[in-house]
Amino acid sequence: MDIGKKIINVINKTQKETGYDIQVYVSQSLLEKDPVKSAKKVFSFYEMNLYPQSILIYINKRNRKFTFICNEEITKKVSRSYFNTLSEHFGEDLLSTRLERALLILLTTLQITLPKKPSLNYEQQDLA
Amino acid sequence: MRLYLVLLIQFTLFLTSSEAIAKSKVINPENIIQQNSQLALESILIKHQQTTGEAISVVISNKDHSDKNLLNNSSTQKEALLILTPNNNKVKFHFNYLFEANHKSNSIEKKIDDFYLDAIKNYRPSDAIVLTVTTLLKLIESPLVLTGKANEILLKNNVKLTPQKNSLFGSIISWLLFLICSLFFAFVIYGVLFPQIHYNSNKFKKLYFYDYIKLHIGSLIAKSTPEESNLESHYGYW
Numbered sequence: 516m517d518i519g520k521k522i523i524n525v526i527n528k529t530q531k532e533t534g535y536d537i538q539v540y541v542s543q544s545l546l547e548k549d550p551v552k553s554a555k556k557v558f559s560f561y562e563m564n565l566y567p568q569s570i571l572i573y574i575n576k577r578n579r580k581f582t583f584i585c586n587e588e589i590t591k592k593v594s595r596s597y598f599n600t601l602s603e604h605f606g607e608d609l610l611s612t613r614l615e616r617a618l619l620i621l622l623t624t625l626q627i628t629l630p631k632k633p634s635l636n637y638e639q640q641d642l643a
Numbered sequence: 644m645r646l647y648l649v650l651l652i653q654f655t656l657f658l659t660s661s662e663a664i665a666k667s668k669v670i671n672p673e674n675i676i677q678q679n680s681q682l683a684l685e686s687i688l689i690k691h692q693q694t695t696g697e698a699i700s701v702v703i704s705n706k707d708h709s710d711k712n713l714l715n716n717s718s719t720q721k722e723a724l725l726i727l728t729p730n731n732n733k734v735k736f737h738f739n740y741l742f743e744a745n746h747k748s749n750s751i752e753k754k755i756d757d758f759y760l761d762a763i764k765n766y767r768p769s770d771a772i773v774l775t776v777t778t779l780l781k782l783i784e785s786p787l788v789l790t791g792k793a794n795e796i797l798l799k800n801n802v803k804l805t806p807q808k809n810s811l812f813g814s815i816i817s818w819l820l821f822l823i824c825s826l827f828f829a830f831v832i833y834g835v836l837f838p839q840i841h842y843n844s845n846k847f848k849k850l851y852f853y854d855y856i857k858l859h860i861g862s863l864i865a866k867s868t869p870e871e872s873n874l875e876s877h878y879g880y881w
Contacts, residue, residue: 519842519847522842522847523842523843523844523845523846523847526842526843526844527844527845530844536843536844537844538841538842538843538844539840539841539842539843540839540840540841540842541839541840541841541842542839543837543838543839544837544839550878551876551878554876555874555876556858556859557841557858558874560858561841561843564873564874577837578880579880579881580878580879580880581878581879581880581881582876582877582878582879583876583877584874584875584876585874585875586873586874586875587873587874587875588873589875590875590877595877598877599877601877602877602878602879603879605879605881606879606880606881607881609881610881
């Protein structure tokens with residue numbers, strides 16, 4: 516199966532199981548200085564701000580930077596350290612494999628970890 | 644007494660002949676060139692005739708005289724006639740056989756024509772005509788131009804040959820337009836070669852230049868939405 520379709524399937528599954536709206540945006544802009552700013556633009560452009568359970572994974576392939584954008588309520592629920600660990604692992608995966616594969620790993624991780632323990636402290640959880 | 648009489652007659656003859664020359668040197672019936680430029684050209688051409696014996700006249704008129712040979716070929720004087728028609732940028736150079744014997748006159752017309760076309764682009768018509776006449780004198784190696792006396796006469800008559808400012812302005816504008824167009828082209832090419840990809844639960848879509856612009860304009864409109872302040876970002880790199 517095409518890797519693009521695999522990504523869509525995993526996103527779809529995660530959405531059904533967790534209720535979170537996850538979207539991925541891959542940018543290739545060289546001129547982009549601040550990915551967070553661009554990610555926020557994308558977030559509002561796709562009207563993700565209207566739905567509080569939205570998570571945007573924004574990746575700049577050229578600048579080798581990524582960011583997760585979500586509503587602060589989600590961060591409160593899941594804890595900041597959950598996203599920090601997620602970022603760490605995603606960074607490592609991106610170094611060791613292709614972007615699409617790293618993305619699949621990240622989405623699968625989200626699919627597994629998000630629904631089970633959204634309100635628990637993820638500092639003690641091993642995401643790998 | 645006789646000697647005085649002879650000298651007086653000679654002097655009056657000289658004055659009348661030079662007056663006649665002065666009147667016929669630059670013919671400018673439509674006042675295409677300024678008065679001071681006309682006077683300067685006339686005195687340059689008179690002095691040229693006095694030093695070399697070559698009678699050069701200039702006709703500046705928008706009426707087309709190019710087909711007529713206005714020179715008297717039976718003349719015993721070296722004669723040349725430069726006809727400039729500014730409205731269709733034509734230059735015609737007529738000369739008699741005595742003038743031709745001294746100069747390679749056939750190539751002069753082509754050179755003068757090319758020079759006039761260049762000058763008219765960068766200078767006011769009046770200045771372009773003055774420059775063309777001085778260039779003609781340079782081509783026929785007039786001592787007036789070679790010694791710099793022609794320039795002195797021009798300065799004395801307050802003729803300043805300065806390039807038109809708007810030609811520089813025009814070139815800057817055209818360069819700017821070229822730059823903007825090439826930047827736009829580069830953006831289009833960049834957008835086509837490196838599309839952005841958006842995945843959601845239903846599909847993945849490649850965003851090209853048009854979508855990219857739409858996204859940025861859309862986000863500019865939606866910039867003031869209060870929801871953005873509630874957003875949290877978690878940043879990383881590899």
